[in-house]
Amino acid sequence: MAGTGRAPAGKLTGPKLRVNWIACDGRGLCAELLPELVGRDEWGYPIIADAPVPPHLSEYAQRAVTICPKLALRLVPPG
């Protein structure tokens, strides 16, 4: 998985987090693990900025993907 390298600040091209909205049931583990990138709407579903994961958070992003009990979160390559 890309994103573990050091990208120059301000020009991020790493992978993005993507939610499978059918699988997601808003348990919120991703938001607890990664509050820097994942907020929650008033119903508990994740709000994720459509932006690459910064390198210093990529490890946490990967853990959020792994920990999701519904397997509803993925890291997708840029582009």
Place this chain on the structure above:
Amino acid sequence: MNALYDTTVNGTLTPPGAELPRLLRAPAAGPGGLDVHVDAYGPLPSGRDVIALVDAAGLTGRGGAGFPTARKLATVAAAGRRTVVVGNGGEGEPAAGKDLLLLHTVPHLVLDGLSLAAEAVRASDTYLYVERGSPALPGLEAAVRERRRAGMDRRRVEIVHAPPRFLAGEESALVNRVSGGAALPRATPPRVFERGVRGRPTLVQNVETLAQIALIARYGPAWFRALGTAAEPGTMLFSVSGAVAAPRVIEAEIGVSLPALLGAAGGQIARLQAVLYGGYHGGWLPAADALAIPLANTALRPRGVSLGAGVVVALPADACGLAETARVARYLADESAKQCGPCLNGLPRIADALAVLARPHPDRRTRAWIERWSSLVAGRGACHHPDGTVRFVRSALRVFAHEADLHEGGRCSATTRRAVLPVPAPGVPAPRDWR
């Protein structure tokens, strides 16, 4: 080779000229319809490079998205493995009627297009997706039988029934249904052209697109481009309703003016306040703008609307645009597949708030709430139902902003509450199992 095939590869049929209608020129339903059809349009051509012809014609999909048809054909053709073609007649849009009309009056033109598309992508299976209980079904079944007896189609066409729901024709829902399941949208990727019906690369084309392919294969790209605009060639079926004397489906060239289109539907019967384009995932335009802008996406898109599948509803000045929008928003909330949290939770709240806004003295924060919930559902679903619904609702807040001001002051400019935009009768239960 059967006599019904045109066996001359380079032979051209005499084009019927540039006059309208093209698609609806020769109604050929019922017993013996195949002979009527072949007499009127000429035999089904064979051995032509349909993808190249469609590319040169510049045909775009007539189901709503307007994607270049040749690119879709080429993508599935390149996928190689036993591909599938589905003709999409799952017209769930209450204000639309053109797919039903085509299937009902010129079934063989649609089936010609299906056959040509299947040939072009070397499909091993072809399906036609039509709403259960559709009045077009008996004629279609007879037409399929008649063609089989005549040795016309190389592949058997299987008709699959769509449930009468707004989202039944959504591409991934269609694929689930044709695969034997419920007509529910699924998460993408994979896209249906990668993995569709039973995991195979699948071409889904609206039935009007297929009928246009049948004409292009016969008469060629130059004939097709004789009508329409350079950027958007050809004709299109428009489902025209609202404040017109004779609501009906009209075939017109893309780029036609709204006054001409309304004239073809019997003419305006009231002063207009706004026009809805593209159906319930489309948007409103103020009447003054709409009357001055040609019906072409190049002209409409900068105004935030598009032709979609050709739905045009003229809203009379005596109706309340907010009440109309609220009623449709409720319908759209009910028609959510309820699979994705933001859509399941957000659309009912938007519909509730619009119902408040449609009445006198709404809470002055109502519009801000609608905007907040709209931003929470847009882009956050497996399919485009939340996005389309938000597009429709936001256009109403723009176009009927003055009306909302009046409502806040306890007034309404409407003098009637007679419904203009159709929604299915509440007494008709939508199938819960989506089959």
